[in-house]
Amino acid sequence: MAATYRVLVTDKLASEGLEVLKADPRFEVVVDSKLAGDPQALRTALGEADGVVIRSGTMLTPEVLRGQTRLKAIVRAGVGVDNIDVTTATRQGIVVMNTPGGNTLSTAEHTLALLLALSRNIAPACASLKAGRWDRSKYTGSQLAGKTLGIIGLGRVGQAVAQRAIGFGMKVLGHDPFLSPDRARELGIEPTPLAEMWCRCDYLTLHVPLTEETRHLIGPAQFAAMKPGVRIVNCARGGLIDEPALIAALDAGKVAGAAIDVFEPEPPPADDPLVRHPKVLVTPHLGASTEEAQISVAVEAARLLIDFLGEGRVRFAVNMPNLDKAELDELRHHLELGRRLGMLHAQMDRGAARSVKLDYRGDIASRNTRLISAAFTAGWMETALTESVNLVNALVLAQERGIQITESHSRDTEDFGSLISAEVVTDRKTYHASAALFGRQRMRLVGLGPYQIDCDLEGVMLIFTHLDRPGLIGSIGTLMGNHNVNIAQMNVGRAVKGGEAIGVVNLDSIPPEEALEALRALPDLYSVTVIQLPERGELPAWLL
């Protein structure tokens, strides 16, 4: 059987993960770690891949990702996604996933190893003895027990470090805006504002992601506020500490020592002053480098990719809501209903869009409606944009264009188990349409403008507004027949007898231009629009 998906692996991945991918006949696996150092070749190779698995060595920059049309998923075998331009990936409709948890314990243990090694001068004492010296007093250290450790970032690694440090008899202070003070106390951590942390700690360790907010979290002002003789460990990301400021604080004796596992850039240049500094202990980004962690993240990365490409299941995505297979199966037809409603709106009015309001009523109101709104937006924008639009990027693309997509929800619905209504405001008009599923998957249009209607939301639809008078509908039928266009269904809706009414005719083919011109010439026919939607049962690739 020929493989359906091509997966590129551009960093060293444990063989156990590769085996999981290779065992699935739908996947062709290409391992090429040379690509990590060649952005142009990487870009070309990604152009022929459906998914890519990376660690921290591959930089997926905007230049590498922009314009990729085949690539659907990036999986980071690890936690930090700062080497991936997630914004560009999202715009391209590419899901970015990571494998949180798999390397937590190894990274926490490495942090403790560095804390201990720094305190007990393990590396210089080892080098000295190997060089033939027996220098015991020079390497007198400092005990961890009884000292205060400040942990910045109390996520998975930060909490695991706290637990171990408490085991060593340390007092632990912690700062994390997303951990409640009560939960921190339960974990034996004293919640502490950053400003207080600097002056109270004998040791500081960082466990936050590198973001615009955390870049240079520790700089000259923070070093100035620190307790003299503080020791610092960074097993999170280079860039969190302002390196020249750290060197200055080490030289001034304010900081007694630093242990650094992560650098900016990686690898650092051979003559990097931080790496060469005598008070600095360094390791080459080894936090997650244990057999256990690498097997765990590699196997998980492979499964994430198989689940996503093979089954449409989204787990541990950093740029879209998670979606498991059962939820996708349940929501699939509502997602498609939302998408078709969007496609209908796009063809009904091509004015400049201002805002979109989606109203969810009945059972659907308690489901993941943000995804349905994304599906609506994808349908609404897909013909207007050159890039492909899907559940990942639709809302971002709308937001980038200044279009607000809002939602309202209500459990009440008069006639339908679930009802989705969309109101689109353009510079020309405000237009409403509502749709519902009949049975499990029959897609019906049940409201258009101010009118109630009931017709299939599929295939070719001729929508016309007209005066509600005898004979007009018959003339339309005759006209279509004269042009050999078969009518599958016809529905009309009106607000009052003899007033303006709407008609929807489901056709088996697109009427020729002469038929439309003849229609437009009929007396009392105000507007004619031809809408083209997918046929019954047709779904886009991203919903299969």
Ligand SMILES: NC(=O)C1=CN([C@@H]2O[C@H](COP(=O)(O)OP(=O)(O)OC[C@H]3O[C@@H](n4cnc5c(N)ncnc54)[C@H](O)[C@@H]3O)[C@@H](O)[C@H]2O)C=CC1
């Ligand atoms: N050296 C290595 O090999 C490894 C490094 N890492 C790094 O460690 C970081 C943490 O990993 P996990 O604990 O698994 O991630 P996590 O997502 O579980 O924890 C990160 C925590 O940082 C907190 N945070 C974010 N901004 C903050 C701020 N300004 N101040 C205080 N807290 C803030 C978040 O609320 C979250 O609780 C990763 O982002 C990654 O960069 C992770 C694994 C291995």
Ligand SMILES: O=C(O)CCC(=O)C(=O)O
């Ligand atoms: O792939 C690696 O070994 C680096 C791990 C890491 O830094 C992360 O998971 O954030």
